[in-house]
Amino acid sequence: MKHFGLAVAFLLSVPLTLPADARTVVTQNKPALVSTCKSSSSACVREAASKCGGQYRVIDSESHAGGLLGDAVPGPVTWYSMTYQCGRSDGSSPRFVFRGPAYNASNGNAPAGGNNASDMTDYCRGEVAGAYNTRPRNVTVSSPMRGVAGGFVVTGSVDLGANGNPPFQCLFDAYGDFQSIEWL
Incomplete structure (x- = not known):
């Protein structure tokens, strides 16, 4: 008992x-x-x-x-x-x-994004569009630029109509793998 x-x-x-x-x-x-x-x-x-x-x-x-x-x-x-x-x-x-491990279709368990600029901008655009529940065409992004620690930064804004255009930046590591979104 x-x-x-x-x-x-x-x-x-x-x-x-x-x-x-x-x-x-x-x-x-x-x-x-x-x-x-x-x-x-x-x-x-x-x-x-x-x-x-x-x-x-x-x-x-x-x-x-x-x-x-x-x-x-x-x-x-x-x-x-x-x-x-x-x-x-x-x-x-x-x-x-x-937080946590990211995804890569090439090996099933590594960060997403790949190494090319098109992948990083497209991935960033999709993540931000999902966060704001809007279409990717409403998200404007820059080409990737070198950031801190050898990583990349994609900056941009979201067109929310009357609600403004909030800026953001997507952070990628040195391999072009997505890390996070920072709202500016």
Whole structure:
């Protein structure tokens, strides 16, 4: 009976596995929600606003490579994840910094992007379009330029009509492999 009690205590201490798009976690002893969205960070933002009825506080956000149906293994689709608590916002916005291994179709588990300028600009355009839930033709990008540590930087802006043209930069490593998007 003692072992049964320990097993129950252990099972109760393990988080329940709920659908990845809205599972509940505990942060600083306060309930929080996690939204995971495929191909568009704005979908996570919309989901948080909907679930919270408006305001929420961002605790963490990230993006990572995954497949079409799931994000357990790096693949050609960018997945976005945001942890948040409903209630008054502290003014911080999600950044969706890229974490974890990236994807490369050539070997199945290396960063995407390839070594040529066209791949980097196209990849950057697609990532930004997905983040803003807009068409790639609304994203203007520069040719890759050498950045810090021998990597490359692709800069640009997104035409959001009446909402302006927010600038960004996509960072790539020395091999032209995608690393992250920085919103400027």
